Amino acid sequence: MQGSPNMNKRRNTRILAGACLAGGAAIAFPQMTRADLVINVGLASFSTTTTTTNSSNGGINPITYTPAQVTVPDVGTANYDAADESDPGTIWNSIKSVNTAPNAVGLPPVEYEENLPLVNSLGGSTGAELNQYDIEGSTKSDVIHPNHNVLTASDSNSLHPSPANSTYGASLTGDGYTNASSEELLMVDTWITNSASDGIEFQVTGLTAYEGDALTLYVYGAGTSDGEGGAFSLAAGNDGSGTVTTNSSNSALYYGVFTPNGGSTLTAQGEAWNMLTGQVDSSGDVTLTDVANSDGSKPAMNGFQLDIVVPGVPEPASLGLLTLGGLGLLARRRRKT
Numbered sequence: 251m252q253g254s255p256n257m258n259k260r261r262n263t264r265i266l267a268g269a270c271l272a273g274g275a276a277i278a279f280p281q282m283t284r285a286d287l288v289i290n291v292g293l294a295s296f297s298t299t300t301t302t303t304n305s306s307n308g309g310i311n312p313i314t315y316t317p318a319q320v321t322v323p324d325v326g327t328a329n330y331d332a333a334d335e336s337d338p339g340t341i342w343n344s345i346k347s348v349n350t351a352p353n354a355v356g357l358p359p360v361e362y363e364e365n366l367p368l369v370n371s372l373g374g375s376t377g378a379e380l381n382q383y384d385i386e387g388s389t390k391s392d393v394i395h396p397n398h399n400v401l402t403a404s405d406s407n408s409l410h411p412s413p414a415n416s417t418y419g420a421s422l423t424g425d426g427y428t429n430a431s432s433e434e435l436l437m438v439d440t441w442i443t444n445s446a447s448d449g450i451e452f453q454v455t456g457l458t459a460y461e462g463d464a465l466t467l468y469v470y471g472a473g474t475s476d477g478e479g480g481a482f483s484l485a486a487g488n489d490g491s492g493t494v495t496t497n498s499s500n501s502a503l504y505y506g507v508f509t510p511n512g513g514s515t516l517t518a519q520g521e522a523w524n525m526l527t528g529q530v531d532s533s534g535d536v537t538l539t540d541v542a543n544s545d546g547s548k549p550a551m552n553g554f555q556l557d558i559v560v561p562g563v564p565e566p567a568s569l570g571l572l573t574l575g576g577l578g579l580l581a582r583r584r585r586k587t
Contacts, residue, residue, distance in 0.1 A: 286560040287460065288334065288371040289378060290342040291452070292320065292553040295396040295439040297347040300362065308352030308360035308386065317343040317366055317380075319373060322417065322436060328514035332417055332436055332507055333468045333523045334555045339371030342553070345382065347441050351391040352384070359383035359451050360392070368454065371555075378456040385541065387447025394450065395442045397474050399505055405472070406499075407517060409506025417507045437505045437522060440473055442550045449541035449549055454556060458534030466557045467526040467538060471496035472505030473550030479504075480540040480549045482524065487531035494524040497550070498543040505552075522552075530558065 302309035320342045322331040331340050348362040363382040370376050384392045404410045417436040443449060465488070471480040479497025484490030497504050504521035508514055519525065530536055540551045 287558040288337045289368050289556045290371050292342040292344050292436050293441045294344045297349045297396050300350045308357045312361045312364040314365050320344045326514035341371050341373040343368050347394040347396045349393050351393050356388045357386035359385050381453040383451040385449035387445050390445040392448040393444045397440050399438050405504050406502035440550050440552050443548050446542045446548050451539045453537045455535050457530045460530045460558050468555040470523050470552035472522045476503050477545030477547040478550045479543050481543040484528045485537035488528040490528040495543040496524050498545050500545045
């Protein structure tokens, strides 16, 4: 049965619109280049204590507090403040260490800090929280030793933390810490375990909105002596990319992230920094472990950047082009009929 001309026009319009939408499903949209979520964590040299009445956790009662927010400026003319070149912001969560020893050695990981609220690199609330554990080895009761790299000492690249380098010199003055004048980020402050058999573990929770999304984790670990870095890995649930190391040469020390001092060229991956890839696990968690590297020195760590990108979302420009193209086809069809 033949329809009226107007009915045919409406029908053809619906067909063309459906074809445009169906064709759009086959178009490979560019992935978004911005990071959907970046959380930066720096390890401050300021430490605190906990009480010791929790018999199920090595005696340690984990502490909760709001980490200080520290601005680490973008380096030089670059628009990133450390190794993550896609980081849109400059805000870091500054985490205290805890110097209370557990009541035994050779324990499972002992939780020292729990439910620390984390902001993103733009300073916005995320709903994510940080738990920090010490991995108890078989020799010494574990205590994290916070330390400073010395300004006048150079590493094996003839680099040292410098006020001209954005990874140094972000003071925590006014953040409420009692030792604020000595707090700096990123590569000046470092946590070092009490023994080569010990380690450090960090767990970021509250990422259920990103379950299964790909992540890149940038890790920093220089220590204060030759070979004092770390071997970093993600938990099995994060489907990690294996183990990566920093500062693993027993005759070298690397703590410059950029070269030259004040420049914006990253130093070689595996010296002061490295990166892991994986995904957010089914519980919305990301768990990072730092243990001794191949040098066998005490594990050391300066901080990390967690970068999660949500895939499959077309850029606004791509959507606009598709819409305009579809409208053009419809207009052509109308003129012909």
